[in-house]
Amino acid sequence: MTDKTISNNTDNWDSIITSGRGYLDFNIKELWRYRDLLMLFVKKDIITVYKQTILGPLWFVIQPMLTSLMFLLIFNNIAKISTGAIPPILFYLAGTTLWNYFSDTLNVTSKTFTENASVFGKVYFPRIILPLSKVVSGLIKFLIQFSLFAVILLYYIFIDKSITPNWYILLAPLWLLLIVLLSFSIGIIITALTTKYRDLIFLIGFGVQLAMYATPVIIPLSEVHGNKKIFFLINPLTSLFEAIKYGLLGKGTFYINWLAYSTLFTMVFLVLGIIIFNKVEKRFIDTV
Amino acid sequence: MNKEVVIRVENISKLYRLGQVGTGTLSHDLKRWWALTRGKEDPYLKIGMENDRTKKSKSEYAWALKDINFEVNRGDTLGIIGKNGAGKSTLLKILSRVTNSSTGTVKIKGQIASLLEVGTGFHPELTGKENVYMNGAILGMTKKQITDRFDEIVAFSGIEKYIDTPVKRYSTGMTVRLGFAVAAHLDSEVLVVDEVLAVGDAEFQKKAIGEMKNISASGRTVLFVSHNMPSMKALCNKGILLKNGMVDYSGTIDDTIDKYLTSDSDMADSGIIPVDMPRLYGTGEGRFRQVTLTDSKGQVKNEFYYLSPINIEIDLEILKDIPDAVISIIVGTLDGERILFQDSFFEKLQAIPLKEGWFTVNTQINQSLLPGAYSLYLGLAHINGTTIDLIERVSDFHVLKMAYEANRQYKWDSSHGFILSKEPITIKRQ
Numbered sequence: 001m002t003d004k005t006i007s008n009n010t011d012n013w014d015s016i017i018t019s020g021r022g023y024l025d026f027n028i029k030e031l032w033r034y035r036d037l038l039m040l041f042v043k044k045d046i047i048t049v050y051k052q053t054i055l056g057p058l059w060f061v062i063q064p065m066l067t068s069l070m071f072l073l074i075f076n077n078i079a080k081i082s083t084g085a086i087p088p089i090l091f092y093l094a095g096t097t098l099w100n101y102f103s104d105t106l107n108v109t110s111k112t113f114t115e116n117a118s119v120f121g122k123v124y125f126p127r128i129i130l131p132l133s134k135v136v137s138g139l140i141k142f143l144i145q146f147s148l149f150a151v152i153l154l155y156y157i158f159i160d161k162s163i164t165p166n167w168y169i170l171l172a173p174l175w176l177l178l179i180v181l182l183s184f185s186i187g188i189i190i191t192a193l194t195t196k197y198r199d200l201i202f203l204i205g206f207g208v209q210l211a212m213y214a215t216p217v218i219i220p221l222s223e224v225h226g227n228k229k230i231f232f233l234i235n236p237l238t239s240l241f242e243a244i245k246y247g248l249l250g251k252g253t254f255y256i257n258w259l260a261y262s263t264l265f266t267m268v269f270l271v272l273g274i275i276i277f278n279k280v281e282k283r284f285i286d287t288v
Numbered sequence: 289m290n291k292e293v294v295i296r297v298e299n300i301s302k303l304y305r306l307g308q309v310g311t312g313t314l315s316h317d318l319k320r321w322w323a324l325t326r327g328k329e330d331p332y333l334k335i336g337m338e339n340d341r342t343k344k345s346k347s348e349y350a351w352a353l354k355d356i357n358f359e360v361n362r363g364d365t366l367g368i369i370g371k372n373g374a375g376k377s378t379l380l381k382i383l384s385r386v387t388n389s390s391t392g393t394v395k396i397k398g399q400i401a402s403l404l405e406v407g408t409g410f411h412p413e414l415t416g417k418e419n420v421y422m423n424g425a426i427l428g429m430t431k432k433q434i435t436d437r438f439d440e441i442v443a444f445s446g447i448e449k450y451i452d453t454p455v456k457r458y459s460t461g462m463t464v465r466l467g468f469a470v471a472a473h474l475d476s477e478v479l480v481v482d483e484v485l486a487v488g489d490a491e492f493q494k495k496a497i498g499e500m501k502n503i504s505a506s507g508r509t510v511l512f513v514s515h516n517m518p519s520m521k522a523l524c525n526k527g528i529l530l531k532n533g534m535v536d537y538s539g540t541i542d543d544t545i546d547k548y549l550t551s552d553s554d555m556a557d558s559g560i561i562p563v564d565m566p567r568l569y570g571t572g573e574g575r576f577r578q579v580t581l582t583d584s585k586g587q588v589k590n591e592f593y594y595l596s597p598i599n600i601e602i603d604l605e606i607l608k609d610i611p612d613a614v615i616s617i618i619v620g621t622l623d624g625e626r627i628l629f630q631d632s633f634f635e636k637l638q639a640i641p642l643k644e645g646w647f648t649v650n651t652q653i654n655q656s657l658l659p660g661a662y663s664l665y666l667g668l669a670h671i672n673g674t675t676i677d678l679i680e681r682v683s684d685f686h687v688l689k690m691a692y693e694a695n696r697q698y699k700w701d702s703s704h705g706f707i708l709s710k711e712p713i714t715i716k717r718q
Contacts, residue, residue, distance in 0.1 A: 013296075017385055017394040037425035044422060048413040051454075120450055122405040124385035167499075282388035285381070286304065 031126050041133035046140060064100060068092040075218050084222040085251045090156060090163070092151045094245055095217035098173075098176075101142040102183045102237065103208050108134045109187025110204055113195045113284050120285055127281040128274075131191070135184050142176075153248065168247035168254060173238045177261075178266050182236060185269035192280040216241050220252065236262035258267045292397070294478060294509050295383070295672030300392035302353040302378050302533075323371065342424065352378040353533045356392070360511065360526075362477075365504040367524035367541050368513045369548045373643060374530040376513045377392035380404060382488040383511065384480050401427050405482075407467025412456035416447065416466055419455050423470045437473045444499075445469035472499045478509045497522060517545055561679055569675045573610055574642065578603040578667050579683045594691040594698050595656050595708075602649040602666065605644075610676065614648060618665035619657070622684065626665065627706045628655060639671040655706035659689045661696050 050056045071092040075081045083091040109131040113120070116130055156163040196202050212218070215237045224232055232238045239258035246252040353375045360366050370376050381387045383394060384402030408421045409426040420441055424434040434441075442448055445465045447458075457462060481500070500523050504510045514520055519546050520527070520541060527544025529537040537547045561576050582599045592598050600617065619628035630651065632640060664683045668676040689698040 012397065013395040014398055015396045015400070017382070017396070019391050019393070033430075034425075034428075036431040040422050040425045040431075044411055044414060044418075047418075048411060051413045119409050120427070121381075121386055122408045125426060125428065140465075145567055245339045285387045 001256070018191040031128070032204055034125055034129050034277065037125060038129050038133045038136065041130065042140070043267065045133065046062065047138035057144065060141050061148045064093060064145050065097045065148065067096045071218060073095070081219055082223055084220040086220065087162065090149075090152060090249065091220060091245075093152060094220075094248065095215075095241070097145045097149050097243065098241055099212055099215065099217045100145065101138055101176075102179050103212070104141070105135055105138045105180055105183040105189065106187045106190075106204075106208060108138075109184055110190035110194070110201075112188065114201075115189070127234040127270075128188070128277060131184060131188050135180055138180070162273070164250045165248055166242070166246070166250050170247070172244045172247045175244045178263060179194045179237065179240050181270055182262075182266040185266065185273035188273040188277040189269070192284075195280055195284040211235065211237075213243060214238070216245075233258050236265040292362045293359045293411055294362045294397045295511075296395045297356055297358050297383075298393050298395070300353055300356040300379070300382060300389045300394065301351060302375075302382065302387075303349050303390040304352045324402060329673055331352070351533050353382075353387065353389070356530075356533075358528055358535060358537055358538055360509055362397075362509055363504075363507045364526050364573075365510045365512060365524045367520045367527040367528055368511060368530065369520065369544055370530035370536075376530055377404075378484050378533075379530070380480055380511070380513055392420040396478060397430065399475075400478040400480065401474045401476035402479070402480040403471045403482065406464050406471065410455055410463065410467065413454055415454055416442075416451040416458070420451075420466065420470055423467060424474075427471065427474055428476060429474065441469045441473050444472060461492070468492075468496055468499075472496075472503070474509075479503065480511045482513045483515070509564075512604040517548075521545060561682060570668075570677045571674060573608040573676050574604060574606040574613070574668050575677050576602060576668065576679050576682070577605050579664060579666065581664075581683060581685055591686045593688055594659055595696055598653040598657075598685070600649075600651050600664070604647040604649055604668070606642045606644050606647065609644055610642045610670070613642045613676070614639055614669050614671055616667040616669070617651060618667070619651075619653065619662050620662055620665055620681075621706070622661050622681075627662075628653070628657075633671070642690065656710065657687045658703045658706055658708055659687050659705070660703045661686050 046057075050059055052057065055062065062171055072088050076083065076088045076092075077248065087187060111126070112131050112134075120127065153163065157165065190204055214232055214235045216232065221229070221232055221242055233255070239255045239262050242252045243254055243259055246254045293301075328388065336393050355381065356375075368376050368379060378387075380402065382389045384400065384404060386402070386404070404552070407423060409422055411422065414422060417438075421431065421434050424441075425431065432450065442451055445462075445468075447465060450458065450462065455466075458466070474505065497519055500510070502510075504523060510523075512520070512524055524541040527537075527539065527541040528535055529544050529548050537544055539547075559576060580588055580601045581590060581592075582591055584596055584599070586599075602615075605617075614631055614633045616631035618626050618630070620626040630653075662685055663681045664685070666677075666679045666682055668678075672677065691697050
């Protein structure tokens with residue numbers, strides 16, 4: 001008869017799966033238990049990308065290098081768009097490195113559900129692990145690319161002496177975090193929305209491309225005048241990009257109000273993203 | 289005996305939308321959202337019929353599972369049995385948290401790991417070793433747990449030599465071995481296994497079943513889905529039978545399997561075919577109504593001596609004149625494999641005209657069926673092949689090892705096929 005009392009004791013179940021959908025039941029403890037999986041996903045991302053290539057991870061640096069050189073040729077030399085007080089190659093390299101991290105993260109996280117449906121359909125693990133792993137593997141790629149930028153930056157600081165960073169450089173990691181959080185949040189919102197209706201996927205492809213022109217990647221904000229400036233600043237990335245460049249290159253503008261706006265914008269999207277993602281992850285496999 | 293309940297499934301139901309997802313779902317979503325925001329019930333949870341695939345549903349929604357309740361005790365090995373589409377996979381998906389139920393709760397004690405596939409998350413570019421870590425972590429192991437058991441896993445898989453080779457160079461068999469090796473070394477208290485034993489060669493399957501036995505013998509709780517009844521019998525102690533998304537029976541594994549094999553068929557015992565039985569095919573111009581099997585003495589039976597003829601008598605009701613009927617009788621195994629065919633056209637090379645009314649059809653199976661369990665299938669068709677009526681598994685019968693003549697007994701332990709050939713075999717010295 002003791003059996004009965006044990007089986008009726010509903011308090012010590014380890015997990016209860018319900019049909020309900022909690023809005024913010026974000027299980028940090030569970031996430032922590034799967035940290036090894038996250039790191040393995042990161043490792044997989046890094047080592048599988050350039051398998052069977054001769055140059056291997058060098059491609060991480062070649063890509064932004066070539067993009068920057070192309071920008072230099074087309075926008076600076078042919079179109080004669082000035083990069084203000086910043087040396088063009090430094091400006092383009094900073095812009096593309098930051099932009100690549102943002103757009104790559106957005107692109108992969110926005111396909112989380114559709115691209116991994118076969119794994120998600122077979123086994124449970126906290127789904128958020130996958131987009132998080134993309135953020136981390138993106139960071140590693142970013143750091144490799146950033147080291148290229150750093151070499152050129154050091155040249156301009158110590159040999160050319162035309163660039164002097166300031167103490168705001170210490171805040172740069174914070175702005176970078178905000179950039180990637182924004183990218184991550186938008187990405188998980190899109191992937192959650194596209195499990196049922198695929199339409200958004202088409203929008204996002206050229207949406208990201210267009211957004212680059214509203215971010216100081218090619219055109220420095222100092223070259224944008226009058227009431228057009230507001231279109232740049234309304235883009236939460238603009239003030240973040242500017243703040244990073246301000247610290248690193250000592251040139252640009254530090255918009256404290258717009259930074260507050262970007263921070264708020266990112267936080268709202270992050271909370272919204274987690275809510276929608278949580279809601280969808282429980283039964284997306286039926287509709288994907 | 290420790291009888292602690294480790295899994296309790298309460299009122300689990302799952303509603304699926306039929307047809308194409310993405311057409312018209314937006315309007316349904318809006319209606320559902322509108323109803324829920326006003327605090328009303330989801331309007332689409334009410335509709336949806338019992339999930340019987342033989343009938344065309346009028347509703348756009350169907351219950352893949354409806355009010356499933358059961359408990360599993362610690363150390364039990366539960367076999368989940370049912371026909372294709374009975375809801376087994378959906379149930380496993382809910383238990384392993386791949387998808388969510390529409391209503392109800394599942395309560396679990398301890399960690400649950402699910403093996404709905406062997407080698408989930410294997411990446412072809414990664415080496416065997418890297419994939420062991422990847423797969424183990426996906427299944428819920430920590431890096432340390434995998435490292436601790438790594439040598440065991442590799443030894444079990446039997447592919448030590450290739451462990452540092454990318455998996456894309458592996459044969460299918462090697463990949464499966466490696467995947468199963470990881471799965472077999474999981475630590476979780478509850479294991480959910482789907483048909484994974486259906487892969488690999490015979491030797492590997494034997495090893496896999498042996499390992500599954502070890503797992504259940506070690507006191508862990510296993511939920512197991514398979515169509516392979518012998519391995520179910522070997523592995524499980526409890527069973528539940530699902531039918532059209534509902535629990536039809538639960539009990540010991542032997543009872544559940546018996547129930548499964550004879551379910552759907554009061555028909556299989558009595559030979560009486562219900563008039564309103566849903567037919568998958570057929571124009572309905574005529575209907576089979578009853579089948580009676582008798583032995584050579586005219587006694588109604590469903591067990592027959594080896595080598596003795598089986599008489600078949602069929603009652604046939606014709607509702608509309610058929611000018612060109614062909615009747616066929618098929619003997620199949622209980623698994624649905626058809627092994628013997630006989631039709632009314634063969635002898636005289638002409639179809640039979642049948643007028644409205646009742647007919648009696650008589651024939652005999654005189655081929656020597658080897659001992660085993662068989663089932664009868666009946667077909668009525670036009671000469672051009674249009675099906676009028678088709679009944680599957682109408683009557684089950686056994687052929688015994690015993691024969692009338694004592695020296696003609698079937699001597700071997702297992703049936704080496706289905707039909708005996710009586711052709712002499714001559715042996716001469718070369």
